[in-house]
Amino acid sequence: xxxxxxxxxxxxxxxxxxxxxxxxxxxxxxxxxxxxxxxxxxxxxxxxxxxxxxxxxxxxxxxxxxxxxxxxxxxxxxxxxxxxxxxxxxxxxxxxxxxxxxxxxxxxxxxxxxxx
Numbered sequence: 511x512x513x514x515x516x517x518x519x520x521x522x523x524x525x526x527x528x529x530x531x532x533x534x535x536x537x538x539x540x541x542x543x544x545x546x547x548x549x550x551x552x553x554x555x556x557x558x559x560x561x562x563x564x565x566x567x568x569x570x571x572x573x574x575x576x577x578x579x580x581x582x583x584x585x586x587x588x589x590x591x592x593x594x595x596x597x598x599x600x601x602x603x604x605x606x607x608x609x610x611x612x613x614x615x616x617x618x619x620x621x622x623x624x625x626x
Contacts, residue, residue, distance in 0.1 A: 518544040520560070520562050520563070520579050521562075521564070521565060521577065522562070522563075522564050522565070522620045523554070523564070523565050523566075523567045523618070524564045524565070524566060524567070524616070524617075524618035524620070524622075525567065525568075525569070525618045525619075526566035526567060526568060527624055528617050528618050529553075529566065530536075531617035531618075532564060532617050532618050533552065533553055533625075534617075535616050535617050536553070536555050536562070536616070537555075538592075538596070539589075539592050539593060539598070540581075540589065540592075540594045540622075541585070541588075541589065541592070542555035542556065542557065542562065542623075543556045544556075545557065545561060551565075551566045552564060552565050552566070555612045557581070562579070564618075569623075574590040574593065574622075576608060578613070578620070578621035578622060578623050579620065579621075579622050579623070579624075580623040580625060581623070581624055581625065582625050582626075583625065583626050584626070585626075586610050586612075586624065586625075586626025587626070589612075589624055590602070590612060590624075593612075593614055598614050598615075599614075600613060600614040600624075601614070607622075609625045609626065610625065610626040611623055611624065611625050611626075612624045
């Protein structure tokens with residue numbers, strides 16, 4: 511079960527050649543549960559009552575402005591530790607600033623904001 515609390519609906523692209531790395535990142539590092547798809551190539555992960563849908567693309571266009579996915583969690587320190595253990599380098603707010611926030615990119619370059 512995921513320790514993440516909430517988002518609305520989100521769909522992000524991922525580089526199709528990075529499928530395994532993207533799946534591993536969201537499953538093992540971030541800690542989401544994968545949801546069975548509808549027979550297409552998208553990756554889907556449960557976030558409470560919402561679903562994160564990741565669509566494969568051959569390349570990320572520079573014309574598309576990058577956005578980020580913001581996720582609330584009660585497991586901020588656990589996620590931070592897993593990110594570092596997996597070789598990611600999140601940028602974090604000062605520990606005494608609330609809400610605590612870290613920014614990190616997934617293996618396909620999508621920006622995440624984790625709020626604790």
